Amino acid sequence: DAGVIQSPRHEVTEMGQEVTLRCKPISGHDYLFWYRQTMMRGLELLIYFNNNVPIDDSGMPEDRFSAKMPNASFSTLKIQPSEPRDSAVYFCASSYLAGEANEQFFGPGTRLTVL
Amino acid sequence: KQEVTQIPAALSVPEGENLVLNCSFTDSAIYNLQWFRQDPGKGLTSLLLIQSSQREQTSGRLNASLDKSSGRSTLYIAASQPGDSATYLCAVRRGSARQLTFGSGTQLTVLP
Numbered sequence: 001d002a003g004v005i006q007s008p009r010h011e012v013t014e015m016g017q018e019v020t021l022r023c024k025p026i027s028g029h030d031y032l033f034w035y036r037q038t039m040m041r042g043l044e045l046l047i048y049f050n051n052n053v054p055i056d057d058s059g060m061p062e063d064r065f066s067a068k069m070p071n072a073s074f075s076t077l078k079i080q081p082s083e084p085r086d087s088a089v090y091f092c093a094s095s096y097l098a099g100e101a102n103e104q105f106f107g108p109g110t111r112l113t114v115l
Numbered sequence: 116k117q118e119v120t121q122i123p124a125a126l127s128v129p130e131g132e133n134l135v136l137n138c139s140f141t142d143s144a145i146y147n148l149q150w151f152r153q154d155p156g157k158g159l160t161s162l163l164l165i166q167s168s169q170r171e172q173t174s175g176r177l178n179a180s181l182d183k184s185s186g187r188s189t190l191y192i193a194a195s196q197p198g199d200s201a202t203y204l205c206a207v208r209r210g211s212a213r214q215l216t217f218g219s220g221t222q223l224t225v226l227p
Contacts, residue, residue: 004158031213043204043217056214091158095213102208103149104215106159 004107006092012113018080021110023092024073033093033104034067034077043091049075050097082114117142117209121218128195129226136190136221138205143183146208149215150179150190153202162203163190195225 005024013019025032033048047057052069060067064083069075079086089111093104118141128134138148147166151159163172163179165188171180178191188205202222206215 033214042219043206045214048214050213059214093159102147102213103161103164105161106151108158111156 004092004094004105006090006107006110008110009108010111010113012115013082014115015083016081017114018078019082019086019112019114021077021090021092021112023075023077023107025075025092025094026096026105027073029094029096029105030072031095031097031102031104032069032075033095034075035091035093035106037089037091037109038087046077046090079112082112084114087112087114117145117207117216119205119207119216119218121203121205121221123221124219125222125224127224127226130195130197132195132225133191133193134195134223136192136203136205136223138188138190138218140186140188140207140216142209143186144209145183148179148181148188149206149208150177150188151204151206153204153220155201159204192223195223197225197227199223199225 007022030051034046035043037043046059047067049069067077089109091109093106095102095104120139149164150162153159165172165181176193181188202220204220206217
């Protein structure tokens, strides 16, 4: 298995532009998580899905952030408009409910820089 | 609200030394605890997961323990190697919730 796949790996954009981050979870996993990592706040959960349905989006910082999961193999996190304070590394993770441990597996992350 | 603390924030040891990384959490009603490794500029790699009913888990030179009553977990690394240099994060999953709450990590440097 290729593991969790994220694209792009790096994104540099200007303030006000729309940014779309993409994630492909591990095949067969039914939970998908979006996290954000910054030096100041560490790793924070933004939103997670179960069977493509958003379950908890309480971590989404503001209305500028939105996430979708149109099918079991693809999810997007969109920021519109982007701001410099959105600069961070964004991680996607997936897990399998029926697995005893429900262990989460992380992708390599997307490093976002908003100028 | 669950809070997870990792001390120390950074640790430097000579190669070959055995070492212990600490993780504490405020709410003992956890479902499991997971230890991760993060290399600079990379994602998180899961090292060990301990279920709430377990006391410890072992993988190679790594041993993780869990004491729910005291809200503590330790990650023991035997015979450390320079390749072990990375940031180690612990994360707890509480009850029926699926999300993880992360500590801020311990940055480990193993000197050759």
